[in-house]
Amino acid sequence: MPAPFRIYNTLSRRVEDFEPVRPGHVGLYVCGMTVYDRAHVGHARAFVVFDSFVRYLRHREWEVTFVRNFTDVDDKIIKRANERGMEPIALAEENIALYHQDADALGLLHPEHEPRVSECIDDIQEMIGRLVDGEHAYVSEGTTWYAVPSFEEYGKLSGQKVDGLRSEDVVAGKRHPADFALWKASKPGEPTWDSPWGPGRPGWHIECSAMAKTTLGVTIDIHGGGLDLVFPHHENEVAQSEAAHDCAFARYWMHNGLLTMSSGQKMGKSLGNVINIDEAVARFPAEALRLYYLQNHYRSPLPWDEDALPTALAMLSRLYEAREVAEAMKGSEEAADVARDLGPDAQELIRLSADFEDRFFDALDEDFNTSKALSYVFELVRAVNRFSNHKKARKRGGPVVAGALVAFGIVRDSLGLLAMDVDAFMGEVKTKRLADMGIDPADIDALIEERTAARAAKDWARADAIRAELTDKHIEVRDGAGGAEWRVRLS
């Protein structure tokens, strides 16, 4: 049996118990991108939040059908394609390929369905047909409009009132200012399909209604997306789907907060302050980005500044290093026996490990509170490290840290953090950070070697001079039992 959970529903503005349409199953539709440009770290927040949410649900034994669409027919795509002298669909294709690169770099799960507008024209037309037949839509001068006044509940998601909206451009053939296009009459140079209402292409909102129905049915469990989509996009989806099918469209609306710049403004293409995903993951491990998102509650605005990723990387390294320490411990006695000999730190670690899963999932079950859940992980990390200071821990502590290792596995499975082995992680940190700082690792190795020789000769002055030089290059040298190791300074 899947574990029950609670989630904030934009529709009711409350945290509610989740009740699925079909027992044990979650149908999740998340608005993907309009592929006219590359994805930036603001998009990535939505991707990562819902990716982690799906992992968590599955770990909690829900069967999840996850859908994330591409909008590949759209005004902005056409405009951009024309600027670049290429076919709109080709531009979209190019950006979808780039998206998949970014998604893989971020370690995102593959949704069950990634529908595209251009491949769902029949479904879209079928739904428009229903709306026209039901007199929720009308055709005027080649364009088919949704008649907003025909849907009494319009505004229930966003709280917007039709009359309160700012005055809009007067468009020929449009009956009400809030009406929006379902099917746009074709213009030269635009992607065009035949339809009962004349040649044209879908409007912006209809595709999500149609694709959600095709992939998940007329009522879906959870519809997700960025907070900025609530109005008009999601409001219009509700209007279309509920008018067409006469039943609830989405039971829960889950919106992630937006990234804001240190200036306070959101990150947005129209504001010209974007950092693309590929730029960020070239400089830092993708998991640092993931941790950066998950350390905050998904609904809060999240400030972005240049310290964000270094800070997140420092946190992530703390997690990996603690797990490394725990994995290195040996021993085959009963945990309780070892704990009795090794004292209260061992007992505390065993206690925290035993309580971990319940506390961790209590946090996630209450509106996916990853911030709170992660604080428990860090408590566990401190307990592991404290225990590891005991001289006998290395040889006998294995049974004591076993529970903590299970806990780290839970974190990996349910959030997608700690997914690498520590060597791969540290290697990635070195590669990316050194490249970012323009440092050749071979130079570092040479200096380390020279310093090792100086130390062997007890030439402390030389050894310290080299350490200082390395420190200038943001390199930490760790003199351990097995010789000198070096790592990139994270902060």
Added chain:
RNA sequence: GGCGACGUACCCAAGUGGUUAAGGGGCGGGUUUGCAAAACCUGUAUUCACCGGUUCAAAUCCGGUCGUCGCCUCCA
């Protein structure tokens, strides 16, 4: 102008009626170290934008003020 969200330490941030206000980063002190680093210990908010109210009890509820942000046009 309409709709909505938010304001917790140097920074990020959890907490939404009741023990000493989580956790992370940073900074200071200590243990450790040839020197360091990592790790651990310790100090960093008698207080939760401000004012008033409800209550035995509020960061948490109510009212007001100030400030910030999002949406109302494309936006994750």
